[in-house]
Amino acid sequence: MASKSTEFPYSIRDVHISDPYILADEKTGFYYTYVQFVDSKRFPDVKENEPCFYVLKSPDLVNWSVPKVCFKKGDFWADKDYWAPECHIWNDKYYIISSFRAEGKYRGCQCLMADSPEGPFEPVGDEPVTPKGWHCLDGTLFVDDEKNPWMVFCHEWMQVYDGQICAIKLDKSLSKAVSEPEILFRASEAPWRGKAAADGGLVTDGPFLYRMKSGTLIMLWSSFSERGGYTVGYARSASGTIHGPWIQEEIPLYALDGGHAMLFKTFEGKLMMSLHCPNVHERKRILLFEMEETGDKLAIRNEITGNWYNNAGGGAENWHYQSVCTEEFYL
Structure with missing residues (x-):
């Protein structure tokens, strides 16, 4: 484990972040994550005066760098809702996929491109790739067996009530859609989704696809459960393709x-x-879990950051320790 230094002074236990996406970049040998805000008290010289994304890097997932601006608005069309940035490698370039909005416009998902994971990133195309007239967020990249890129995204529950996870095929430049949107499933299909949540709409958030060692294609996604608050579940594709049908895991x-x-x-x-x-x-912090695969089942092996110890919520909020965990962890 690398020790703290002036280059990596930011402990994972202190990183204030929403929707943490971690890129393990073999080319540079660093891990990267992207944020839309910084701790201005800790890093007063870093705060940007216009909407932007910051990048942090780490040699070990424990110690992280000072945030650095990797994209800022400039003449980009959107100035609101810079949400859930995630960085993918596609055709030897780095692509941030994120949600954006401007006053009076629907929120949409668009790609930004750079030659380096540290940017600077530039917009790909002039507008979102998600459908016109749809309120969308949380786009992620999926590449099918024919090497075709797809954006999987959420059709916002505020517009459709029963939130949707959808997919749309992209061109090779990731600048535009080349298919009609396909609804893969709705929030109400998850057996763990809380019944009480139906009073305020059924949320779909944060899709992420992964091909297991068994060959099973699964999708992680988030909504709200009865007692736990914000919750992560997953579904399996019965066909092994993006098109599903998607079978929801009960627990x-x-x-x-x-x-x-x-x-x-x-x-x-x-x-x-x-x-x-x-x-x-x-209070948002990164939790990192070691995972294990058993056939087509995915399960947590261990949470390693100590942030559960410090910051558990939902049904565990009254049970987590009031003292701060200081024990170091190792991967």
Whole structure:
């Protein structure tokens, strides 16, 4: 484990973040994550005066760099809702996929491109790739067996009540859609989804697709359960393709007010899941879990950051320790 230094002074236990997506970049040998805000008290010289994304990097997932601006609005069309940035490698370029909005316009998902994971990123195309007239968020990239790129995204529950997870095929430049949108499933299909949540609309958040060692294609996604608050579940594609049908796992992966999860492998080959918890903005921190696959089942092996110890929510809020966990952790 790397020690703290002036280059990596930011402990994972302190990183304030929503929807943490971690890129393990073999080319540079660093892990990267992207945020839309910074701790201005901790980093007063970093705060940007226009909407932007910041990048942080780490050699070990424990110690992270000072945030650095990797994209800022400039003459870009959107100035609101810079939400859930995630960075994918496609055709040897780095693409941030995120949600954006401007006053009086629907929220949509669009790609930004750079030659480096640290940017600077530039918009791909002039407008979102999600459908016109749809209120969308949380786009992610999926590449099918024919090497065709797809954006999987959420059709916002505020517009359709029963939130949808949808997919749309993209051109090779990731600048425009080349198919009609396809509804893959709705929030109400999850057996763990809380009944009480129906009074305020049924949320779909944070889709992420992963091909298991068994060959099974699964999708992580988030909504709200009865007692746990923000919750991560997953579904399996019965056909093994993006088109499903998608069969929902009955028991969620994590139901203690944490969500918007994704999976990645460390440079040593360990399967990991990241999410933020609790779902209270000022308290959001990264939780990192070691995961295990058994056939077509996915399960948590261990939470390693100590942030569950410090910041559990939902049904665990009254049970977590009031003292701060100071024990170091190792991957």
